[in-house]
Amino acid sequence: MMNRQIIVVGGGMSGVAAAIAAKKQGADTLLFERYGFFGGTSTASMVSPFMSFSAGNKQLVYGVFQEILDQLLKYGGRKAGSRAFDSETLKFVLYDLLDKYKVDYLLHTYLTGVVREGNLIKEIITESKNGQEHFAADFFVDTSADADLAAKAGVEFEVGREKDGLTQAMTLMFRIANVKMKEVLEYCRKNPENYSFIEEDINGVSIAGFKKEIEEERQITKFDNPLDYIFFVTTHRDDLVIVNTTRSLRVSGLSNVDLSRAQSEGHHNAWQIYELLKKRIPGFEDSYISNTATQVGVRETRRIIGEYTMTGIDIVSAKKFDDVIARGSYPIDIHDPTGGGGQMIRLKEGEYYDIPFRSLIPKNINNLLVAGRCISATHEAQASIRITATCTAMGEAAGNAAALCVKNNVTPVNLDIKELQKYITSNISG
Numbered sequence: 001m002m003n004r005q006i007i008v009v010g011g012g013m014s015g016v017a018a019a020i021a022a023k024k025q026g027a028d029t030l031l032f033e034r035y036g037f038f039g040g041t042s043t044a045s046m047v048s049p050f051m052s053f054s055a056g057n058k059q060l061v062y063g064v065f066q067e068i069l070d071q072l073l074k075y076g077g078r079k080a081g082s083r084a085f086d087s088e089t090l091k092f093v094l095y096d097l098l099d100k101y102k103v104d105y106l107l108h109t110y111l112t113g114v115v116r117e118g119n120l121i122k123e124i125i126t127e128s129k130n131g132q133e134h135f136a137a138d139f140f141v142d143t144s145a146d147a148d149l150a151a152k153a154g155v156e157f158e159v160g161r162e163k164d165g166l167t168q169a170m171t172l173m174f175r176i177a178n179v180k181m182k183e184v185l186e187y188c189r190k191n192p193e194n195y196s197f198i199e200e201d202i203n204g205v206s207i208a209g210f211k212k213e214i215e216e217e218r219q220i221t222k223f224d225n226p227l228d229y230i231f232f233v234t235t236h237r238d239d240l241v242i243v244n245t246t247r248s249l250r251v252s253g254l255s256n257v258d259l260s261r262a263q264s265e266g267h268h269n270a271w272q273i274y275e276l277l278k279k280r281i282p283g284f285e286d287s288y289i290s291n292t293a294t295q296v297g298v299r300e301t302r303r304i305i306g307e308y309t310m311t312g313i314d315i316v317s318a319k320k321f322d323d324v325i326a327r328g329s330y331p332i333d334i335h336d337p338t339g340g341g342g343q344m345i346r347l348k349e350g351e352y353y354d355i356p357f358r359s360l361i362p363k364n365i366n367n368l369l370v371a372g373r374c375i376s377a378t379h380e381a382q383a384s385i386r387i388t389a390t391c392t393a394m395g396e397a398a399g400n401a402a403a404l405c406v407k408n409n410v411t412p413v414n415l416d417i418k419e420l421q422k423y424i425t426s427n428i429s430g
């Protein structure tokens with residue numbers, strides 16, 4: 001069996017950034033992904049736009065994420081200045097970048113187990129069309145979003161709210177094409193009280209509302225989506241919208257039974273929402289569902305117990321850390337696990353918080369880092385750090401750190417943080 005220097009498990013945005021960063025430092029890196037493309041939640045779950053990665057006018061995330069933004073623009077999957085993007089273009093852009101940096105990868109390969117000896121992971125075990133295989137490496141990065149690798153290695157973790165372990169609601173994203181946006185806007189602006197917001201800016205159009213139409217629809221059909229509003233945003237095109245409205249409650253992303261229910265509910269609700277819009281809203285008459293997400297959107301599952309656990313207070317107090325490896329400014333945004341409501345707690349205007357390297361280091365393992373939405377954070381802190389740009393920045397830091405740990409033959413807790421920070425200056429300063 002060939003021994004790699006670094007294995008990265010999970011090819012979402014954090015995993016792609018980790019693999020590229022490690023490879024840029026010259027580490028022999030192999031990236032694993034269970035689907036047939038990269039991007040994870042941003043492609044398989046079709047989540048767009050990138051939520052804000054700025055504090056006031058200060059952009060917080062550059063690096064690999066900026067490279068992805070630039071390539072999206074180049075290939076027409078994003079308009080200049082906009083955070084909205086096309087998930088299909090993103091799929092191509094990520095292949096292109098991984099190939100540019102000559103990162104080795106295996107698609108359609110699912111991590112199922114780990115061989116651990118003492119405080120070291122020796123191998124991962126995978127399942128694919130090849131059957132079961134073992135892959136050895138000196139160092140591992142878990143960017144599976146569910147902390148699958150860490151959990152299989154025996155790392156302690158938490159799931160969900162402190163009071164009952166329930167995780168945020170799931171959403172099946174879907175896209176509606178051939179929308180006449182001018183007509184939609186004209187209609188909505190006639191009754192602004194029917195909407196939470198109608199926004200039109202550099203990011204495109206974003207509308208949440210249609211409350212009256214939903215109430216009426218509930219009287220005559222089985223419209224049973226828990227939300228009392230419909231929310232959609234335009235993509236790289238004004239006639240193609242992404243609907244972020246279905247909601248499955250009391251479901252766990254770690255259960256195939258729950259995922260099956262959420263996927264099914266998502267499809268039923270997506271059709272109800274689409275039919276309402278088509279029937280009642282001018283501009284949607286000739287529209288059609290162009291695609292539904294491959295994977296129902298899972299906002300939260302495991303959160304590892306690491307060397308430092310970020311808290312909600314760290315987020316809202318805009319806490320800074322000496323071992324900063326990424327920064328964020330997104331509010332604590334919790335989609336109620338049990339109903340249609342939610343919680344949104346914002347930082348002060350223009351402020352941002354640091355993510356410390358210690359939150360990526362699982363306890364009691366010497367050759368593993370975790371990046372993305374499953375780092376060491378409370379339920380509240382995770383509800384902020386989970387957005388895509390922040391996850392990408394964490395991945396970039398983890399990939400760089402992994403390469404340095406291998407190069408310098410040190411464990412993550414003993415890594416010279418100043419040396420790591422030199423590789424990620426654009427994401428932590430300025």
Ligand SMILES: Cc1cc2nc3c(=O)[nH]c(=O)nc-3n(C[C@H](O)[C@H](O)[C@H](O)COP(=O)(O)OP(=O)(O)OC[C@H]3O[C@@H](n4cnc5c(N)ncnc54)[C@H](O)[C@@H]3O)c2cc1C
Nearest residue numbers: 010012014034040041051111144145297298372373386388
């Ligand atoms: C419905 C929804 C709406 C959201 N809205 C926004 C938004 O508008 N803007 C925003 O910025 N963020 C939003 N987010 C949050 C954000 O999209 C995600 O939290 C973030 O992209 C997660 O990135 P990640 O790299 O940690 O994980 P993921 O993107 O989930 O990547 C994990 C990857 O690992 C792979 N994987 C998992 N397990 C295994 C395994 N065992 N073996 C092999 N591969 C595996 C997966 O297939 C996937 O590709 C939303 C999330 C959801 C669910």
